[in-house]
Structure formats: C-alpha cells, structure tokens
Amino acid sequence: MSLSPALRPTTSIKVSAYLTLAIWCVFAAFPxxxxxxxxxxxxxxxxxxxxxxxxxxxxxRRLGVGLSVIDLLWIGLALWGxxxxxxRRLPRLVAGLAEVTGxxxxxxxxxxxxxxxxxxxxxxxxxxxxxxxxxxMGPLATPVMGxxxxxxxxxxxxxxxxxxxxxxxxxxxxxVTVSLTVGTLAGFGxxxxxxxxxxxxxxxxxxxxxxxxxxLVAGYLPAFINSSEILAPILGEAAPTLYGMPLxxxxxxxxxxxxxxxxxxxxxxxxxxxxxxxAARVDGCTYFQAFRLVIVPVMWPGVxxxxxxxxxxxxxxxxVTSLLLxxxxxxxxxxxxxxxxxxxTSTDQVRAVAAAVSITAPLFLLVMVFQKQIVSGLTAGAVKx
Amino acid sequence: MENFNLTIADxxxxxxxxSSGCGKTTTMRMIAGLEEITGGEILIDGKRINDLDxxxxxxxxxxxxxxxxxxxxxxxxxRFPLKVRKIDPAATCPSRGNTEPSCTAPTRSSA
Numbered sequence: 001m002s003l004s005p006a007l008r009p010t011t012s013i014k015v016s017a018y019l020t021l022a023i024w025c026v027f028a029a030f031p032x033x034x035x036x037x038x039x040x041x042x043x044x045x046x047x048x049x050x051x052x053x054x055x056x057x058x059x060x061r062r063l064g065v066g067l068s069v070i071d072l073l074w075i076g077l078a079l080w081g082x083x084x085x086x087x088r089r090l091p092r093l094v095a096g097l098a099e100v101t102g103x104x105x106x107x108x109x110x111x112x113x114x115x116x117x118x119x120x121x122x123x124x125x126x127x128x129x130x131x132x133x134x135x136x137m138g139p140l141a142t143p144v145m146g147x148x149x150x151x152x153x154x155x156x157x158x159x160x161x162x163x164x165x166x167x168x169x170x171x172x173x174x175x176v177t178v179s180l181t182v183g184t185l186a187g188f189g190x191x192x193x194x195x196x197x198x199x200x201x202x203x204x205x206x207x208x209x210x211x212x213x214x215x216l217v218a219g220y221l222p223a224f225i226n227s228s229e230i231l232a233p234i235l236g237e238a239a240p241t242l243y244g245m246p247l248x249x250x251x252x253x254x255x256x257x258x259x260x261x262x263x264x265x266x267x268x269x270x271x272x273x274x275x276x277x278x279a280a281r282v283d284g285c286t287y288f289q290a291f292r293l294v295i296v297p298v299m300w301p302g303v304x305x306x307x308x309x310x311x312x313x314x315x316x317x318x319x320v321t322s323l324l325l326x327x328x329x330x331x332x333x334x335x336x337x338x339x340x341x342x343x344x345t346s347t348d349q350v351r352a353v354a355a356a357v358s359i360t361a362p363l364f365l366l367v368m369v370f371q372k373q374i375v376s377g378l379t380a381g382a383v384k385x
Numbered sequence: 386m387e388n389f390n391l392t393i394a395d396x397x398x399x400x401x402x403x404s405s406g407c408g409k410t411t412t413m414r415m416i417a418g419l420e421e422i423t424g425g426e427i428l429i430d431g432k433r434i435n436d437l438d439x440x441x442x443x444x445x446x447x448x449x450x451x452x453x454x455x456x457x458x459x460x461x462x463x464r465f466p467l468k469v470r471k472i473d474p475a476a477t478c479p480s481r482g483n484t485e486p487s488c489t490a491p492t493r494s495s496a
Contacts, residue, residue: 273450275448275449275450276454278414278417278419278439278446278448279446279448279454280454280465280469281418281419281438281439281440282417282418282419282439282440282444282445282446283440283465283466283469284440284466284469284470285440285469286438286440287438289469293469294454294456297456298454298455298456
C-alpha cells in the first residue's frame, strides 16, 4: 500500500520515529537481558562492576562450562526453530485438531505440547549438544562465554521451585476460567440489556475496580480464617478452613479482576451488531445457543485479550498470594520474594535472579504461541459483516 | 405501536411502506419475536404465539445488514438453521444428494 506523496512521512520523521523505538526497545529489553545474563554466571561475575564480566563471565569460564561460537549458533537455531514452529506450524496443527476436539481443547493441547517440547530441547538436547558436540569442531569450539546452569538447577530441584510453578499454574488457570466464564456471560448480558439497571451495575463494577487490592484482602482475611465456623451450618463437620488454600485466592483475584473483564468484554460485545444474535435466534437458536455458536466465535479475539489480562493478574499477583497462601501452596512471585529475602550469600541472590528469569519463561512461550491472537485482540475494533 | 391490526392470508405477498421511524421494522420484529409486545395478540395459523421464542415460531427474517455469520463459510451459513435444529441436510432434500460444500468465507464472496 503506497501513500500519496502528501501523506508520506519525511525522512527526518522516519529517522526520529525509528530512533525513539530503538531507544525504547533497549530500555524495555535491558532488564530481562541483564538478569538472564546474571542468572547464568557465578556470583563473582554476576555482581562484577565490569559489565563485560557479567555478559562474558570470565570467572565462570574458568570454573566450568563455557559456550563456544558453535554453541551460540545451536542456541540461536533452537530459538529460531521454536519461533518458526510456534508461528507457522502450530496454528495449522491447531486448526486440524480443532475439527476433532474443539478449539479450546486444541489450543490447550498445542500449548502443553509446545511447552513440553521446548523444555525438552532447553534442558536435555541443548546441554548434550553443548557438552559433546564441541570435541570435533576445532578452533570454533573454544569457549568464548562462561555459562553455568547451576543456579537454575538448585532453584528448581533443591528448592523445589516447580511446586511454586504448579501452584501458580493452578491459581492462574482458575482465575482465567472463572473470570472468562462470568465475564463473557455478564458482558454479553450487559451489552444487550437496555434497562437502566445495566448502567448502574457497570458503575458499581467500576467502583469496585477502583478499590485498592489491600482492602479486599483485609476484608476477606477474617472470613477465610474463620471459614470453618461460618460454613459449619451449611457443610457441617466437613467445613474447611479456607485460609492458606488456593481456592480463596482464586476467589479474591477474580473479585479484583472481574469488573475490568466485564467492562472490557462488554465493549467488545457492544461492537457486535445485535442483528447477528437476532438472526441466530430466528434461525432456531435459543438465547444461549446464539451466544455460544455465533457470538463467542466472532468474539474470540476479545475473549483472548480478556483472558490475557486475567492471566497476567493471576500470574503476577504478590499481595493476595503472599497474604492468603500457606507455605506449601505458595505461588512463584512470593517464592521469588522469599529468595531475595534470604540474602545470606551472593549465591542466594543469583538464585533469586534465576528464579526471576524462570518466571518469565512461560510468558515467552505463551506470547510465542498466541501472538497472532493477542495482536488481533488488541487491534480488533468492530466486526465487519 | 398502538392500535395496529393486520391479517395476512396464506401465500399473500405483503409490502409495508411508511416514513422512517413509523414502526415497519418493529412490526416485523414483533412478529419474529425479537420485540416483546405489551398488549394484543399475534396469531399464526390461528395459534397464539405471543409467548413463543423466535426459534419456535417458524418464521424467517432477512435483516437490513449482517445477514451472514462471519465465522462460518458459505455452506455452513446456509446449513446453520438445519444444524441448530439437528436436521440432516441430505435427508431433508434427497434429490440434492450432493451436499458437499464449496467453501469460501462470506466476507470474500459477498463483499
């Protein structure tokens, strides 16, 4: 698409735009790049005042394994391959699977499969290549960069970070499921309802959205601690003490997030012409079938966006999870905080950094798999018929 | 809408004309069941259908815009009413044995 000369940006505008973007990218990417580099180094290098020591790891190279040019190529190839599979192959695979299992199950299967494959490549295949493929490569195989995976191993194996990971997974899955179910139904209802009540419900939602999270936590805390007494009349002896369990955390996080999800989804639904669900109802659908068979498929990008926001909230939350969960149900974010708080040796600090990098890895995977949906969800405005 | 009486005979072809906002669309929506009526009666074949859902009234309606489901292709668009009513297209129309779709997305074929 070529613009008319009058609308074409001048060279100076182009240059300054790209420059701004480049500078912003550097600022945005720097922290993640830096902690990734730190987490792979021995403490001496990780906290060195010389930035080259942090990146290239002189001391680490002396102590253990280093990466050669060939190894870096392998890693680059693995990253490129992962990106290629996630963006090109996976969507086609999902389209095929969806015919059999339905779209949700197909995506869930695809994400799980991709995650397992990525883990396998990163933890098993790459290290083998790095350790054993060097021997016959000659001068290219001399290590140029010191790297050690010891901190990751101690975080995930010794300190059982995988428990935190599984807890995070469970809580996030719960939050996303509940808030999407309630959000799509409520959003659709409120978008189609012409009564005044709908307006006041939305205003109330906005008010609750504005409440600080600490208010919700503090308000629920006594109820959760005493829940066995409160629930005794209904559940009898089996009434549980909810404090410390994942369920109430899901409950509170949904309470925090739901108003936003409803608003977001309502505005998406409002953009879909009512003719569409009316046509479906004349064609023989019940109200709910019209919603499920016609509106939700059209809404897919919006649902993905709302799901993404709920996911990020559940995944990144510190306040609620740290206050309401006991040690064995701890999620990743409070887990990382406790790593930083130990701070007895510099090794502990590098471990904390490694844990902090570990928490971003699943996000990268998800973004790789869902990038098309996320972009279309963020940019989709109206539906054209 | 107030004080409106209309009888349509079987196989009659009727055209509603009027200035904008006078209630042509509302009338049709009330017949289809998309608009609640506060008084009076609507009868089809002598049967009162006031309280029936649109799907049970056996009416068809073409909307001013958005007559197509954008997520379905042409074949699925046409088959949709049969599908939700769980009718097998081949069984309904045996002379058209070949119900294989020629699939194009509606946005492309109707633009």
